Amino acid sequence: MRQDDNQTGATPAYKWGMAVDLDRCTGCEACVVACRAENNVPTAGAEAAARSRAIHWIRVERYWDGEFPDVRVRYRPVFCQQCDSAPCEPVCPTYASYHTEEGLNAQVYNRCIGTRYCANACPYNVRFFNFDNPVWEKPLDLQLNPDVSIREVGVMEKCTFCIQRINEAKIDAGAMGTRIEDGALQPACAQSCTANALVFGDLNDPESAVSRLSRSPRGEKLLSDLGTAPSVTYLGRED
Amino acid sequence: MNHADSDRMTEDLLRPLSTTSLRYRVALVAFGLVALSGLGAWGYQMYFGIGVSGLNWPVFWGFYLVNFVFWIGISHAGTLISAILRLVNATWRGPVTRFAEAITSFSLVIAALFPLIHLGRPWLAFWLLPLPNDRGLWPNFRSPLVWDFFAISTYFISSALFIFLPMIPDFALLRDRSAGSKWRVYGVLSTGWRRR
Numbered sequence: 001m002r003q004d005d006n007q008t009g010a011t012p013a014y015k016w017g018m019a020v021d022l023d024r025c026t027g028c029e030a031c032v033v034a035c036r037a038e039n040n041v042p043t044a045g046a047e048a049a050a051r052s053r054a055i056h057w058i059r060v061e062r063y064w065d066g067e068f069p070d071v072r073v074r075y076r077p078v079f080c081q082q083c084d085s086a087p088c089e090p091v092c093p094t095y096a097s098y099h100t101e102e103g104l105n106a107q108v109y110n111r112c113i114g115t116r117y118c119a120n121a122c123p124y125n126v127r128f129f130n131f132d133n134p135v136w137e138k139p140l141d142l143q144l145n146p147d148v149s150i151r152e153v154g155v156m157e158k159c160t161f162c163i164q165r166i167n168e169a170k171i172d173a174g175a176m177g178t179r180i181e182d183g184a185l186q187p188a189c190a191q192s193c194t195a196n197a198l199v200f201g202d203l204n205d206p207e208s209a210v211s212r213l214s215r216s217p218r219g220e221k222l223l224s225d226l227g228t229a230p231s232v233t234y235l236g237r238e239d
Numbered sequence: 240m241n242h243a244d245s246d247r248m249t250e251d252l253l254r255p256l257s258t259t260s261l262r263y264r265v266a267l268v269a270f271g272l273v274a275l276s277g278l279g280a281w282g283y284q285m286y287f288g289i290g291v292s293g294l295n296w297p298v299f300w301g302f303y304l305v306n307f308v309f310w311i312g313i314s315h316a317g318t319l320i321s322a323i324l325r326l327v328n329a330t331w332r333g334p335v336t337r338f339a340e341a342i343t344s345f346s347l348v349i350a351a352l353f354p355l356i357h358l359g360r361p362w363l364a365f366w367l368l369p370l371p372n373d374r375g376l377w378p379n380f381r382s383p384l385v386w387d388f389f390a391i392s393t394y395f396i397s398s399a400l401f402i403f404l405p406m407i408p409d410f411a412l413l414r415d416r417s418a419g420s421k422w423r424v425y426g427v428l429s430t431g432w433r434r435r
Contacts, residue, residue, distance in 0.1 A: 052296050093382040094366050113366055114289070114359015115384055116299035125297040129359065131290030153288040154359025 014170075014180070015103045016161050017203040017231040018190070019213035020077055023238055024197035027075035029060050031189035031198060035079075038162060038188035040148045042134035055128040057159040058189050074237060077198065079189070080105060080126045080159035081222055081230030088118035088127065096156070102166075103203070103231055107158050114154040123223050127158045161200070162187035182208040203231065253416065281356055289359055303357035310350030317343030318398060333405075340402035347395050354387065407432050 035041065035058045044054040058079035065072040086105050088097045096111035097118045107127075119127035133153045136144065144150070147164040151157045169185040182201050190198040201210035213219070214233040221230045284291050294301045320339040324332035355361050367388050371377050378385045410429035417425055 048290070053290060090379070090381040091383065093378050093384040095376060095379050111366075112360070113363040115357070116359065117382070117384060119297070119299045128296065129299060130288065131294070131296075132288045152360070156359075 013102070013204070014166075015203040015231070016082065016166065017103070017201065017210050017214060017233070018082075018161070018187075019199045019210045019216075019219070019233045019235060021197045021199070021213070021235045022074065022076060023235065024195040025060070025075045025077060026195050026197075027060050027062065027073070028194065030192045030194060031058050031077060032056060032060060034188040034192035035159070037143060038145055038148070039160070040144050040150055041157075042130075042151075043137050043140060044132070045135065045137070048132060053131050055130070055157065057126070057128070057157070076234070077189070078124060078126060078222070079232075080161075081124055081228065081232045082159075082161060084229035084231065085227060087121040087123065087226075087228060091117040091121050093117070104161055104163065104166075105158070106163065107156060107160065109149060109151050109155050109157065112155045114156065116156065119156060123226055123228065127156055130155050130157065179205075249412070253413065256413070284356070285361065300357070303353045307350050307353035307357070310346045310353070313346040314343045314350060314394075314398070317341070317346065318401075321401070337402075337405070340398065340405075343398045344395070344402050347391070347398060351391050351395070354384075408434075 036043075036056070039057060041055050041057060048054065058077055061076045061078055063074040063076070065074065082103060082105050084099075084103060086097070086099065088105060089099055091097075093115060094111045094113055096108045096113070098106045098108055098111075100106050114129070116129055119125075119129060130151055130153045134151060145164075147168070165185060165187060169180045173180045180202070182205060186200050190200040199210050199213055201208040203211055203214065205211060213235060216233075216235055218235040218238070219233040220236060221228075222232065222234060224230075292301065292303070317339040321332075321336040321343070324336055324339075355364050358364055366372070367378055367385060369378060369385070369388075380386075407429055410425050411432035411434060414422060414425035414429045415434070
């Protein structure tokens with residue numbers, strides 16, 4: 001890893017993280033739609049989706065409690081946990097799965113040769129492979145985001161925390177000579193969350209909203225016993 | 240066994256190297272067509288994506304890597320047979336070890352095909368080679384897949400030497416009985432071996 005990418009020295013300027021308040025999530029899946037539109041995620045079509053070939057960088061898992069009619073449903077949005085000790089990274093032979101200075105699991109599409117080792121290693125099943133040539137049903141092909149590259153067939157892809165927005169905000173803040181303000185930068189899923197269940201921000205800033213939420217006693221990491229050190233904290237439901 | 244008998248046996252043994260029967264040619268064309276159809280299927284998979292192989296989320300590895308392991312296993316069997324016969328010093332081992340070592344080498348070549356077929360973008364497979372790219376980035380030596388490459392190439396080199404060394408006297412025999420371009424090829428392969 002190249003240390004000289006980091007302009008500020010020992011501590012990186014930002015450490016991106018997310019807090020997911022499961023008490024607030026209504027399961028509306030606006031995040032899923034927004035992510036698809038922002039990140040040029042191809043629509044697989046009904047047939048491929050039925051074979052579980054659909055790509056969805058964020059999914060809302062449903063858990064049912066109790067027997068009918070006394071049922072309750074719990075929702076859990078699951079996306080790349082941007083682990084600090086990520087199982088996907090050491091297995092990639094070409095450094096396509098790569099840890100950035102800011103704590104992101106970057107996926108360098110151009111380096112990916114499609115061994116699919118990373119996706120086998122990922123315990124969260126949040127990596128998606130382009131099994132087929134990517135297609136967008138008309139007229140979705142007219143709304144592709146020009147800031148995000150299209151992934152070729154045979155390439156792995158996953159949630160990036162909307163790195164194109166992060167980079168844009170960093171360039172803007174750099175031009176102004178300031179840090180990115182808390183709340184000024186949001187990935188598409190957090191931006192579209194009506195219940196404000198997804199909170200994104202800088203974990204290196206102890207006063208940011210995401211840092212305060214991540215310190216909550218309700219907080220837990222997904223599959224924390226695996227030791228992957230995720231950057232995403234789930235705030236449990238208060239029943 | 241007198242000298243004439245020995246000569247006749249050598250003649251019989253070497254005949255398939257100089258003449259080809261009609262049955263051999265029919266079999267060659269038939270199996271060649273099978274190999275060509277496999278090549279065509281690989282091209283189809285490259286064009287339409289790994290999806291045509293039936294592999295799926297979330298278990299991304301399937302029969303290609305199973306096939307790889309299978310053929311590596313076959314190849315190990317050849318090495319094992321040959322090595323055990325050598326260890327117990329079986330005097331009759333000559334023809335058996337030759338077969339066993341041939342199995343080792345050829346099934347290893349078949350096995351090495353499958354990681355390539357398995358790749359999503361096989362035309363970039365050379366990025367697994369220990370060469371830096373134009374940005375000075377080497378392959379990730381922590382990745383077990385890079386060590387797969389080293390393991391296969393080490394095993395292939397050693398098993399190819401293992402089959403080649405005992406064949407040198409046989410190449411010398413062929414060299415002494417051939418002429419023209421065959422003489423040159425066998426001459427190189429026999430590395431200047433002289434019968435005493």
